[in-house]
Amino acid sequence: MRVLVTGAAGFVGRALVQRLLHDDAALGKPVTALVALDRQLDAAAWHSDARVRAMEGDFGDGDTLARALAEPPQIVFHLASVPGSLAEREPALGLQANLLAPIALLQRLEDEELAPRVVFASSVAVYGALPVEGAIDESQVLRPKLSYGTHKRMVELLLADASRRGVLDGISLRLPGIVARPPQASGHGSAFMSDLIRRAMDGEPYTCPVSPGARAWWMSLPCCIDNLLHAARMQADAAGPERVIQLPVITATVAEVAATIEALRGHPADLQWRPDESIEALFGRMPELHTSLARKLGYTDDGTLQALVQRAVATPPGR
């Protein structure tokens, strides 16, 4: 299989590329060529695997895109994006990375006439305002509150239309915040979810920018990779004409996650609470989420909070 991964140097992209290269069952067929594209590639992250062509550049740029698609891929994982908080601070950057570049990518893939599977990393940010109490399901009305979620929804729509026309074979996965991201400032408003787990598991003090009762949607990096690979292999039209899958998540409060870590480590975590209303409003008031379609199609969450926490801090293979 010839594979293209955009955002290959990112938190999710890096782990996906490693898995694609080291797990022959990842796609059902062996990976014969992998184009790993990102705006900036960290040389140390890339093995000297002869199948990998690592490319630095903006895939919204025509030349970069032409080089990346010189051997047209059969599977595309489109992960590249500018995170939500950063996109709010720099709207032109967000528009370019999260909307214009994906449009250019899809258009170019359409022109190749190979109708590749395109797995698009969408986001739960497409929902925007949600009811605080009760539960929602996959048919929830979408009212994105940020440019990030707006652009994600726009690309979902475009991918569904291209799939309807048969020029691409797309599927959009709505991802929650994935844990545990490395500590550098990433522009993700949901960074606290990762920071909390890493610091508490390391026995370090952490001041949390949401309240203990903040209820979020959780998924570990290995679980996310499993689901991305499942999307690459599945019968995409099983997702219906919208071609959208809301991934199953674990809904839990920050206090429940902290208690899980304390139980695993056998002593109290050193946490302080300094809630920031803007962060709590965006990430800390999530209702229960029912995802019967996704579960029926074989997508999974981490199962338990213990598994979530342990997988979140596990060292990815190949690191």
Place this chain on the structure above:
Amino acid sequence: MRVLVTGAAGFVGRALVQRLLHDDAALGKPVTALVALDRQLDAAAWHSDARVRAMEGDFGDGDTLARALAEPPQIVFHLASVPGSLAEREPALGLQANLLAPIALLQRLEDEELAPRVVFASSVAVYGALPVEGAIDESQVLRPKLSYGTHKRMVELLLADASRRGVLDGISLRLPGIVARPPQASGHGSAFMSDLIRRAMDGEPYTCPVSPGARAWWMSLPCCIDNLLHAARMQADAAGPERVIQLPVITATVAEVAATIEALRGHPADLQWRPDESIEALFGRMPELHTSLARKLGYTDDGTLQALVQRAVATPPGR
């Protein structure tokens, strides 16, 4: 007021420009400058009004856009689009006109930092599949079935986000098929609605591509213009954060419209029926539509089928 109209040579654009120039109450304040932009301008349609600057060109093109915005407008009516059937036949044209060009327009207006009112002519094509029986309302889930409706929804989302950020002051009006379009082939799948009214009112034979029981959403051109002008004057945030108004429509079967025409003319219409399933499925199975928000905000339908038919065939002012 300085006004920009895109798609100014179109069926709706032409009537809107005439109204803006001849009705001082149209915007509440006099129009001092009007840029009328279209890909092709029919010279005869434009009066030698000193306020009008008629510009031929594609507003997705940077130079054309720069010239059109040389004096930044306070109100923009964005009407230009490639109709649905045509966009299905020529996807690249549809993408350019219905998505990329509007994105470029909104981006450029954002850069002007005047936060103009932008009235966007969206479409009921954003709904896609609808229940055949019963009624829907303004919160109906959106599942566009055509590229046209997909692109319209994408631009609605982008306009809402720009309005949230305060860089534009947008409002999207979801229009039904507007009657009665002139007879030339327009690429509108809903052309039968106009053709039926014109031919039957002229006492000419007409073979209708839907069944007598086909139920459609109707609005006359004068009613549409009234609503566009109302959108230019209203408090846009009254439409909520989505900045979308589903216009009130008259829901009626083709047979009911034909009977209205027969009653007005005093003798039977010469109609034959040759239903085309693809047209009937897209335009002839519309449920009742409740638009309490739009009505509360002062938007209107034609009131009665008699008024609809008479206004549909009335000669626009200034013709």
